[in-house]
Amino acid sequence: MKLKVTFRPENVEIAALPGLTILELARRANLAISAVCGGRGTCGKCLVRINPAPPAGPLELKRIPAARLAEGYRMACQARVTDRDLEVEVPDESRLFNLKVLVSGLSREVAVHSTLRKYYLELAPPVIEDQRSDWERLRDAAAGRAGLRPAELEVGIYLLRRLPVLLRENNFKVTAVLANRRLISVEGGDTTEHCYGVAFDLGTTSIVGALLDMRTARELAVAHRTNPQTSYGADVISRINLTLQDPDGGQRMRTAASDALGEIIAELADRAAISAHHVYEVVVAGNSAMEHLFLGLPAGSLATSPYIGVCRGPVTLSARRAGLRVNEDGFVRTAPLISGFVGGDTVAGILAVNLHREERLRLLVDIGTNGEIVAGNREGLFCASAAAGPAFEGANIHNGMRAEPGAIDKVRITDRVEYSTIAEAPVRGICGTGLLETVSELLRVGLLGPEGRFRNDSELAGLELPAAVKERLVDTPGGRAFRLDPETGVAVYQKDVRQLQLAKAAIAAGIEILLEKMSLETSDLEEVLLAGAFGSYIDPAAALRIGLLPPVRPETIRFVGNTSLAGARLMLLSTELKDEAECIPSLCGYVELFHEKDFMDLFVEKLAFPTPGLP
Ligand code: FES
The missing domain is CATH 3.30.420 (Nucleotidyltransferase; domain 5)
Known part of the structure; x- marks a missing residue:
């Protein structure tokens, strides 16, 4: 029996079989729902409102307040399609938004010395007196320009198959693209002006890509995305576990990463008004688990002692095999890893500084x-x-959230409590930076002791602080807490300080x-x-x-x-x-x-x- 699930407010409809979870359907519909615990039912971040609401399961009865259950709220990872069509409203609090990410990086003077070179060639068309093959004709000219002996230049079978058409369609006026001693592409006409590469930081939470002009080292555009693997779990262990438990898990992780990289490349090309076909090289730096998952390498052994990966790289593969839509004969390289827990991102960091x-x-x-x-x-x-642990990412914190719009990120306690939110959006929660700053301020003004305990009422009475500040420290059903925003109730709790x-x-x-x-x-x-x-x-x-x-x-x-x-x-x-x-x-x-x-x-x-x- 096929049923229909409609996600609101987008009005995205998706056919569903009974038994599938709402989280699984949302992933198929490309709707990003927060699933910090990877769908184990422990984080409570995936709440959606379902109409008609299916019966609540034991985890939902435990984690969702009765009033919200009555309104139809369920956990997307627990609620399943039963025997009727459903409407699912995904509230803002359960969505993944683009993160506040750092895109400027650090600049260091560097002499451009890429392996990529492009040469415009006007070849003599074949005649009966010159019996060289198409490849020899091109090879001789390109090697001559590159200062190589013809025998030193290599070519792959994919390019050879297309070579006759490429040469004849362009009257033997072509641009040869070389990476070291290998001919990687042949393009009609003179395209020597266009030679690009993309550098990626493949993070567990977010992915940032920078488009570079390989002739001048100029950065043309920067773009970022939330790592879509996040919807399978905020931490790398959940994602590795998925590859162990689900036969398709590894492929799903790999596709999720390469799709996100592909989207970023398309956005970069669009913003810089260039063709992605002229991107020939991609470098990816990520932690050991992220690089393994991107390369489709089994990552299970990274999750158990002694935490040994398949290979420390660096790995070079064709863009075609990596599933990236750049020049089809281009290539992708990953940064080398140091250990199972210190990866290519750290190697890149050491190099950068x-x-x-x-x-x-x-x-x-x-x-x-x-x-x-x-x-x-x-x-x-x-x-x-x-x-x-995830505290710096805002996870496992009572009102915690990632560094997204609406997260309190800066806090100052003077004669009152002042704060700012990311993108100046209305308060939704507190991110890792906001938590750190709040705790620092609470320590500075004495509301928190060095052992990490909030002052009790009698200690509070002895502190010389304005009433407007003191009255923010309250006892709640969730324990003692310091209210940052009384209107929304966003607060830092004793257990958050512990985290x-x-x-x-x-x-x-x-x-x-x-x-x-x-x-x-x-x-x-x-x-x-x-x-x-x-x-x-x-x-x-x-x-x-x-x-x-x-x-x-x-x-x-x-x-x-x-x-x-x-x-x-x-x-x-x-x-x-x-x-x-x-x-x-x-x-x-x-x-x-x-x-x-x-x-x-x-x-x-x-x-x-x-x-x-x-x-
Ligand atoms: S509780 Fe559903 S994803 Fe964590």
Whole structure:
């Protein structure tokens, strides 16, 4: 029996078989519903309103308030099509919006030295006296222009099959596109002006792409998308599990990633008014799981100890095999990986900030669900990945949300409570930056103690604070909480403070272990570089106050933006830097934090906030 499900307000209709979940149907209809837990029924972020509402299951009865159940609200991952047509309203709170992402990155002077070269050739048409084949005719001319011996130039079978038509349709006036010693494309007429590449930061949460002119290194456009794999789970483990449990799971993850990259390429081409056919090279830098899923490599072993991947790369494959709509003979390269938890995005980051080449001792921290930490200089590097959990992404937080429009992201407590929201949209919740800033402010004004406990009423009475601030600290059925926005009820709860403590303690302990490994003191650090979208929006004083970073001088902290994208750009533009990136994994000692005997003790020690006296 085929039934119909209509999603509102888009009025998208989709045929459905009984038994399918609403979340599965939404994915098929290309509607992005938030599914932080990957559909396990534990996050409660996928609420939709269904008419007529199917009977609520046990997880829904547990998580959804009775009044909302009566209004027809159900969890999209639990509610299934039964025996009738349904209308499903997807409220804003359950949708995935475009994230606030960092797209500017970091710029570094680089000499363009790409492997790509284009030569316009006017070939002599074949005559009876010249019996060279089409390939020899083209090869001789192209090799001559490239300074190669003809025998050094290679060509693939796909191009050979099309060659006769390409030459004759264009009166033997063509442009040859070479990548190193391989002819990768032949185009009619003179197209030497058009030679492009795209660099990608393939993040767990968002994907950013930059279109570059390969002749001038000029950035022509930047575009981004939420990683569509997010609708299968916010964390990489949920996505890896899907590939293990569902025979089609790996293919779905791969298609989701390549479709998103394809959409970004189309948008970039459109915005720069170029043809995607003239994009010949793509570099993708992502964490180990994201690169495995994009390449269609089995990722299961990344999720269990000893966390070993299939291959540390770098991998080069044809654009055709990668499923990207650029020049069909173009190619795609992934950044090399260091370990199962320190991936190509970190390699790209090290390359972007030149950590492996400079004399100064520096620390690079990319803060996200996993905090990647690298310390060192040209003498050697050590790296680790600290499992910070999803608090910095706004997950597992009572009113938490990702850094989307409407998320409170900046907070200041003076004689009143001031805040701003992303895109100045009406308040919907609080993102990781907002949580960090709130906690920092609460510590500064004394509403929160160093152990992370909200002051009780008698302690509160002794604090010299305006009543307008004190009265925001209240007892609620969900525990003691500080109300940021009384109108919507968005607040930071005691358990949210705990989540932040766990996240910052993991990163702070990881940093200390790395410094110990290198026999370094905090005072030896000449610079602390904060990377990633989260790292670029936080206030350094707040990061120091909560103890996320070691107590360095604030002026040594520098925001370096999206270093994964910046490094991917460098690998795209310069053969030398691409080769350098390939050497970085061998320069970098990996430290598995959970195997370090001091890690747990340090982690517990770092749960507390530093005592006042810091900036
Ligand atoms: S509860 Fe449905 S996706 Fe998490």
